Amino acid sequence: MNGPIVRLFGLVVVLFGVLVVFTSRWTVFEAEALRTNEANRRDELAEQRIRRGTIRSADGRVIARSGRGEGGVYSRRYPSGALFGHPVGYSYLSIGRSGLEKERNDELTGRSDELVTAVGSLLGRRQEGSDMVTTLDSRAQRVALGALNGRKGAVVALNARTGAVRAMASSPGYDPNGLDEPETFKRLSSDNEARALVNRATLDTFPPGSTFKVVTATVALDSGRFEPSSPVEGPAQKVVSGVPLNNFGNQDFGTIDLTTALTKSVNT
Secondary structure (H helix, E strand, O other): OOHHHHHHHHHHHHHHHHHHHHHHHHHHHOHHHHHHOOOOOHHHHHHOOOEOOOEEOOOOOEEEEEEEOHHHOEEEEOOOHHHHHHHHOOEEOOOEEOHHHHHOHHHHOOOOOHHHHHHHHHOOOOOEOOOEEOOOOHHHHHHHHHHHOOOOEEEEEEOOOOOOEEEEEEEOOOOOOOOOOHHHHHHHHHOOOOOOOOOHHHHOOOOOHHHHHHHHHHHHHHOOOOOOOOEEEEOOEEEEOOEEEEOHHHOOOEEEEHHHHHHOOOOO
């Protein structure tokens, strides 16, 4: 066989092999990394044509839903406005996602079950997102926001038996409707004093205060040295590491049991 033809054939084989390797890399081995890369907007553009699942509160109130516009493109709407702004978040092509809209994006876009999605595509079915019911209660949420009354801070209410989040309020808050407008988003995101887009309930740190007494009481009981009826002292003041610690109102409880100490939130 002619030498130049052999070399040319070998070069073609090598180039074909390189093509197969790199194609396999992006379509098989690193397909998921490419799909979830923040710089890849292809999926986000495709998601505009998917009816995103409706999000409801535990008491049936619609928190987020999708409306279809011109050209079959869906946009997100938030009927509850700022009431659930932080826990539910927002979903817009221009600014991304936050809250449940981000954490549950696969379910809301119908991608949580890849097999069902693939079969549906082969059968020509339109992909739709799954609806979601949260544990949040609109009445509890309204009470939590009312308690904050515009002050900076956060309120979280949990079901003590199940751990379900019944309310999660952060103040200052925001209305996710219209947040994709450049001026609105710029104004809120650049206000470092208010930090309205920051969910203080999940992203800020606060001293635990008296809530930590539940932990110390649990440790005391687990040690086996104390029982709920074990006697403890509750003086008006006690010095800890050189720092005076007082009870509220400097109250002297005297000798009490551990149950009373926890119930009365005795500091000393």
